[in-house]
Every structure is written in C-alpha cells, then in structure tokens.
Amino acid sequence: MSGMNWRGIWAIYRFEMMRFFRTLLQSFVSPVISTSLYFVVFGTAIGGRIDQVEGVSYGAFIVPGLIMLSVITQAISNASFGIYFPKFIGTIYELLSAPLNFLEIVIGYVGAAATKALFIGVVILLTASFFVDIQILHPLAMVAFLLLTCLSFALLGFILGLWAGNFEQLQLVPLLVVTPLVFLGGSFYSISMLPPAWQTVALFNPVVYLISGFRWAFFGIADVPVGLSLLAIAGFTLLCLGVIWWIFRTGWRLRS
Amino acid sequence: MAMVELRQVRKVYDSGFEALKGVDLEIEKGEILALLGPNGAGKTTLISTVCGLVMPSSGSLKVGGHDVVNDYRAARSLIGLVPQEISLEPFEKVDNAVRLSRGLFGKPRNDALIEEILRRLSLWDKRNTPIRALSGGMKRRVLIAKALSHEPDVLFLDEPTAGVDVELRRDMWEIVADLKARGVTIILTTHYIEEAEAIADRIGVINHGEILLVEEKASLMKRLGRKELRIELAEPVTALPDALAGRSLRLEEEGRVLVYDYDTTAERTGLAKLMAELSAAGLSVRDVDTRKSTLEDIFVDLVKQQEGAA
Known part of the structure; x- marks a missing residue:
C-alpha cells in the first residue's frame, strides 16, 4: 500500500478525542470516585482484616487490579461505542466512502479508545497514590503492560462494536463475559488464596495473566510467570488484529 | 476517457x-x-x-x-x-x-x-x-x-x-x-x-x-415537443370529411373528438389553417384542449413497457 492516509487517521482520532474532552468532567470524575469507593470498601473495610498479601499491604495489592479493571472496561466501551455509533446513526457511510483502508480506520478509532483508557488508568493510579504508598519495581514493564492492555481491549471493543446489531448486544459481552472475567481474574486477591481446584480453573481465565503480569511490574510478585503473561497479552492482541483484518477484508457487517 | x-x-x-x-x-x-x-x-x-x-x-x-x-x-x-x-x-x-x-x-x-x-x-x-x-x-x-x-x-x-x-x-x-x-x-x-x-x-x-x-x-x-390538440365536436361524426383527409387527424371517443398531433418547435404548426378547414367542412367546435407529452409520460411508458416485457 503506497502511503498511508495519515490525515484521515488524525481526523478520526481527533474527532473521537473531542467527544471525550467534551465530557471531560465525567470522564475524569467517575473513575476518581469509583476508585475512592473501592479503597473505602476493599482497602479499609476488608484490608483491615487481611493486612498483607504476599508481603504487600492489601490496599496497595489491589491497585494494579483496580487499574486493569477500569482500563479494560473503558477500552472496550470506548472502542465499541466509537464504531457502533456511526453504524447506528448512519454516518459510517462517510468512513466507507473515504479513501481509507482498514488499518487506518482501526488506528484512528482504536488509538483514540486506547488513549482514553490510558488516561483513565493514569488517573486511577494517581488517585490510588493518595490512599496508599505505591512502589513500581519495573516501571518499563508496567508501562508496557498498561499500553498493551489498552490496545488489545480497545481492539476487542472495536470488534464488538462492529458485531453488535443493537445497543443490547453492545452491552452484552462486556456485561456477561468481560466483567466476570475481570472480577474473577484476581483483581482483589491472589490466585494462591483460592482452593487448589479453583486455582486450576482460574488459569483458563486470560485476565489472570494480565493482572498477574501487571502486579509483578509493581511489586515483583506474580501468580503466573511474567513471560507467560506477556505472551498471553501479545497473543490476544494479535488475535484481535487478525479478526479485524478478516472483517475488513470481507466487509462483514460493514459493506453489503 | x-x-x-x-x-x-x-x-x-x-x-x-x-x-x-x-x-x-x-x-x-x-x-x-x-x-x-x-x-x-x-x-x-x-x-x-x-x-x-x-x-x-x-x-x-x-x-x-x-x-x-x-x-x-x-x-x-x-x-x-x-x-x-x-x-x-x-x-x-x-x-x-x-x-x-x-x-x-x-x-x-x-x-x-x-x-x-x-x-x-x-x-x-x-x-x-x-x-x-x-x-x-x-x-x-x-x-x-x-x-x-x-x-x-x-x-x-x-x-x-x-x-x-x-x-x-x-x-x-x-x-x-x-x-x-x-x-x-x-x-x-x-x-x-x-x-x-x-x-x-x-x-x-x-x-x-x-x-x-x-x-x-x-x-x-x-420528443417532448410533440403536442396533441384535442378538438371536441358539437356533433359526433362517423368519418373524417374528405376535405381533411390529407391531415394527420384521427377520431376518438366515438367520433366526438378530433385529435391532431403537431410539433410545437416546427415553424408552421398549421393550427389556424386547420381551424379554418374545420369550419369550411361544416364541423362546429365545442371545446379545444391541448396536451403536451412530458418526461413523465416517457418515463411511465418505459417502465410500463419493461413490466409488460417481463
């Protein structure tokens, strides 16, 4: 392909980010409030009884999981809404008739959704630092995990947005699949705290690898080897990219 | 190209x-x-x-x-x-x-x-x-x-x-x-x-x-320039008078209406002459009406033809 339509990508990215900034207060305030609530409930009420998990105070222990929880849900909802809305109101015609290829459309939408999720993640990290002392042993790995998570789940959200035929379907997967996986993925506990049988089951939950790797970047403790975590998230990103490539090649749900 | x-x-x-x-x-x-x-x-x-x-x-x-x-x-x-x-x-x-x-x-x-x-x-x-x-x-x-x-x-x-x-x-x-x-x-x-x-x-x-x-x-x-003059006669006739035989006229509605096709873009439409000939032939006119074929007619005809052929 000769020369990317960078202006086109920028136009999509800018347009999507403007939607975000129009509602900046909501975008900013809601994660701050929900994070604070988690700290009050889990950190103070429960943390008072648990004290420490693998040498880390419980309040600090849940920070990586909390960030992941919000980043994953935000990345999915922003990306799925971003592409579903033009489909719903019909403005998709312009995207399809513009000289843009699939990669450019994906970069624009997924890039914007990932940026928003990243922004939320950083806001939560800053909010959390007001409640507990946070150490980050491997800052580079932390950034890498955070970026890959924003990206891969924004890709997943984009697929959901393309697939969804109505608003119910748009909510369905995040509600029925993603939220349970994230909650059961060790956001608020270590897998080692589960009974042995459930530990095995947990290993089939892809989110476990994410949260484990991310937590390792903070505290150097992990439920699964960190290499495996990186491999899992990279594999998931590639899978999403593959699905999106197929969608655009076949015009599935886009072009009749 | x-x-x-x-x-x-x-x-x-x-x-x-x-x-x-x-x-x-x-x-x-x-x-x-x-x-x-x-x-x-x-x-x-x-x-x-x-x-x-x-x-x-x-x-x-x-x-x-x-x-x-x-x-x-x-x-x-x-x-x-x-x-x-x-x-x-x-x-x-x-x-x-x-x-x-x-x-x-x-x-x-x-x-x-x-x-x-x-x-x-x-x-x-x-x-x-x-x-x-x-x-x-x-x-x-x-x-x-x-x-x-x-x-x-x-x-x-x-x-x-x-x-x-x-x-x-x-x-x-x-x-x-x-x-x-x-x-x-x-x-x-x-x-x-x-x-x-x-x-x-x-x-x-x-x-x-x-x-x-x-x-x-x-x-x-x-094509749209074709116009149709419809002359309603006071008394129906069974056939065209011989004096008018040379013209492109036809009888419709059981001899009550004379229809004349002409081209509005032509230099001479021959309308005045036709009216003179009508009265010379002893036909009295009750009413006159013109119809222009429109793009719509052509369109409707085409669509009908296609439907008929299908």
Missing part, C-alpha cells in the same frame, strides 16, 4: 435479490446526469457500488480511470457523496463535522475553503451550532457541505431535494450549476422529473436494476 465508467455491473444481495442486472453507463467529465426511477429501482445501490458502500458482485467500475475496488483509494479521493438519508452526528458542531469530512479524505486544513462552503450553503452563522439543533433542511445543507469540503471531481447526490423547501431546492440547483462550471461531474438521482429537466445534461431511466434509457436531455425534449 469517461469520468465514470460502469461495465456490466451486477449486484446480488445475500438475500438473493438482484439489485443491479448488468448496468453499463458512461459519464463524461463535467456532465450532469440525472437518474430517474421508481423506489427500489436500484438508484441507491448503483451509487453505493461506485462510492464503496456496497461491493459489486461482478462487472467493472471506474472513476477517473481508477477501479473502485482494486484502486479504491485513488477512485474514492475523487468522489463526494450526499446520501439520501440524513446521517449526521447529532452532538457535533457543524464546523467540526465538515472539517472531519475533509480530513477523512486526506486533505490538508483549509479554513478559507470551509468558510466559503459554509457561507454558500447559508450555514456560516450556524457553524458552532450542534447538528441536532438544526432543522431538516439545514441538516441536508450540512451533508452537502461535508461532500463539498474535500473538493470532489465527481459528486453523487442521492435524492438531494426529497422533502426540502423551495429555497434549498433553488440553492441546490445553483450550486450544481456552479460546480458544473468548475468541471465537476454530477450524478443525481431524483423522483422529480422537473428537477432532471431543470439541471441535467443527460437523463437516465432505471428500473428493476436495469438502465432503460440514457439520452441527451435536448433530444428527449424534442
């Missing part, structure tokens, strides 16, 4: 419905083609295949010499589309929506051009208004502004004046004339035959996915 060139374009939807049955069409640069056809004739599908919204099942489509499937980037860069449905981001401001369109087509920012377009469409005062606050006619203007923002060489207008007020319709026609003067090729679909008459160079009729006719408007108008 034709600006838009369609060869044997077929489109069969997944449902099995054949929306286009091998359409051939050539449109020259700077030409205005009006596509007429009833609802469901395939007008929108035809436009959508050229613009990249619908994948053609077979055939070749070229815009500016670029294949719209294999060389879509070059082809689409030339095309502007004003869709039939009003599809706009409700919460976005007019100005942002129009700028987005220009960006999507990879064109650098050009404030002067955007201002010119918005002023031309009487949208300049509304540029900071969220689209949801605009009236239906204003929204349609925004759609047009979006399509013009990236300076297309070929503009598709899918029923641009359906349900709009007289003022916008007149504005539209003026804008189309301006664009044509700048060499823009324009394809518009319409239900309104007078619209085709007013602005098109050529007129195409499409029905059931087939192009039934594409003809210069001027030559169509020549």
Whole structure:
C-alpha cells in the first residue's frame, strides 16, 4: 500500500478525542470516585482484616487490579461505542466512502479508545497514590503492560462494536463475559488464596495473566510467570488484529 | 476517457435479490446526469457500488480511470457523496463535522475553503451550532457541505431535494450549476422529473436494476415537443370529411373528438389553417384542449413497457 492516509487517521482520532474532552468532567470524575469507593470498601473495610498479601499491604495489592479493571472496561466501551455509533446513526457511510483502508480506520478509532483508557488508568493510579504508598519495581514493564492492555481491549471493543446489531448486544459481552472475567481474574486477591481446584480453573481465565503480569511490574510478585503473561497479552492482541483484518477484508457487517 | 465508467455491473444481495442486472453507463467529465426511477429501482445501490458502500458482485467500475475496488483509494479521493438519508452526528458542531469530512479524505486544513462552503450553503452563522439543533433542511445543507469540503471531481447526490423547501431546492440547483462550471461531474438521482429537466445534461431511466434509457436531455425534449390538440365536436361524426383527409387527424371517443398531433418547435404548426378547414367542412367546435407529452409520460411508458416485457 503506497502511503498511508495519515490525515484521515488524525481526523478520526481527533474527532473521537473531542467527544471525550467534551465530557471531560465525567470522564475524569467517575473513575476518581469509583476508585475512592473501592479503597473505602476493599482497602479499609476488608484490608483491615487481611493486612498483607504476599508481603504487600492489601490496599496497595489491589491497585494494579483496580487499574486493569477500569482500563479494560473503558477500552472496550470506548472502542465499541466509537464504531457502533456511526453504524447506528448512519454516518459510517462517510468512513466507507473515504479513501481509507482498514488499518487506518482501526488506528484512528482504536488509538483514540486506547488513549482514553490510558488516561483513565493514569488517573486511577494517581488517585490510588493518595490512599496508599505505591512502589513500581519495573516501571518499563508496567508501562508496557498498561499500553498493551489498552490496545488489545480497545481492539476487542472495536470488534464488538462492529458485531453488535443493537445497543443490547453492545452491552452484552462486556456485561456477561468481560466483567466476570475481570472480577474473577484476581483483581482483589491472589490466585494462591483460592482452593487448589479453583486455582486450576482460574488459569483458563486470560485476565489472570494480565493482572498477574501487571502486579509483578509493581511489586515483583506474580501468580503466573511474567513471560507467560506477556505472551498471553501479545497473543490476544494479535488475535484481535487478525479478526479485524478478516472483517475488513470481507466487509462483514460493514459493506453489503 | 469517461469520468465514470460502469461495465456490466451486477449486484446480488445475500438475500438473493438482484439489485443491479448488468448496468453499463458512461459519464463524461463535467456532465450532469440525472437518474430517474421508481423506489427500489436500484438508484441507491448503483451509487453505493461506485462510492464503496456496497461491493459489486461482478462487472467493472471506474472513476477517473481508477477501479473502485482494486484502486479504491485513488477512485474514492475523487468522489463526494450526499446520501439520501440524513446521517449526521447529532452532538457535533457543524464546523467540526465538515472539517472531519475533509480530513477523512486526506486533505490538508483549509479554513478559507470551509468558510466559503459554509457561507454558500447559508450555514456560516450556524457553524458552532450542534447538528441536532438544526432543522431538516439545514441538516441536508450540512451533508452537502461535508461532500463539498474535500473538493470532489465527481459528486453523487442521492435524492438531494426529497422533502426540502423551495429555497434549498433553488440553492441546490445553483450550486450544481456552479460546480458544473468548475468541471465537476454530477450524478443525481431524483423522483422529480422537473428537477432532471431543470439541471441535467443527460437523463437516465432505471428500473428493476436495469438502465432503460440514457439520452441527451435536448433530444428527449424534442420528443417532448410533440403536442396533441384535442378538438371536441358539437356533433359526433362517423368519418373524417374528405376535405381533411390529407391531415394527420384521427377520431376518438366515438367520433366526438378530433385529435391532431403537431410539433410545437416546427415553424408552421398549421393550427389556424386547420381551424379554418374545420369550419369550411361544416364541423362546429365545442371545446379545444391541448396536451403536451412530458418526461413523465416517457418515463411511465418505459417502465410500463419493461413490466409488460417481463
């Protein structure tokens, strides 16, 4: 392909980010409030009884999981809404008739959704630092995990947005699949705290690898080897990219 | 080289419905083609295949010499589309929506051009208004502004004046004339035959996915130049008087009406002479009526013929 339509990508990215900034207060305030609530409930009420998990105070222990929880849900909802809305109101015609290829459309939408999720993640990290002392042993790995998570789940959200035929379907997967996986993925506990049988089951939950790797970047403790975590998230990103490539090649749900 | 060139374009939807049955069409640069056809004739599908919204099942489509499937980037860069449905981001401001369109087509920012377009469409005062606050006619203007923002060489207008007020319709026609003067090729679909008459160079009729006719408007108008004079007689006659036998007259309605076909563009229509001859033959006239065949008649005839043949 000769020369990317960078202006086109920028136009999509800018347009999507403007939607975000129009509602900046909501975008900013809601994660701050929900994070604070988690700290009050889990950190103070429960943390008072648990004290420490693998040498880390419980309040600090849940920070990586909390960030992941919000980043994953935000990345999915922003990306799925971003592409579903033009489909719903019909403005998709312009995207399809513009000289843009699939990669450019994906970069624009997924890039914007990932940026928003990243922004939320950083806001939560800053909010959390007001409640507990946070150490980050491997800052580079932390950034890498955070970026890959924003990206891969924004890709997943984009697929959901393309697939969804109505608003119910748009909510369905995040509600029925993603939220349970994230909650059961060790956001608020270590897998080692589960009974042995459930530990095995947990290993089939892809989110476990994410949260484990991310937590390792903070505290150097992990439920699964960190290499495996990186491999899992990279594999998931590639899978999403593959699905999106197929969608655009076949015009599935886009072009009749 | 034709600006838009369609060869044997077929489109069969997944449902099995054949929306286009091998359409051939050539449109020259700077030409205005009006596509007429009833609802469901395939007008929108035809436009959508050229613009990249619908994948053609077979055939070749070229815009500016670029294949719209294999060389879509070059082809689409030339095309502007004003869709039939009003599809706009409700919460976005007019100005942002129009700028987005220009960006999507990879064109650098050009404030002067955007201002010119918005002023031309009487949208300049509304540029900071969220689209949801605009009236239906204003929204349609925004759609047009979006399509013009990236300076297309070929503009598709899918029923641009359906349900709009007289003022916008007149504005539209003026804008189309301006664009044509700048060499823009324009394809518009319409239900309104007078619209085709007013602005098109050529007129195409499409029905059931087939192009039934594409003809210069001027030559169509020549056909339209035929007029029919209907003379209602005071007393019915059984046969034409011998004195009138040489003329192209026919009797209708059991001898009560004499019908005379003539060409309004001819130098002598012979109307005065005919009337003199009628009274000389002793026929008294009760009433006179004229009927002009319109584009609509031709259109209806064509569609009927096709239905009869099917």
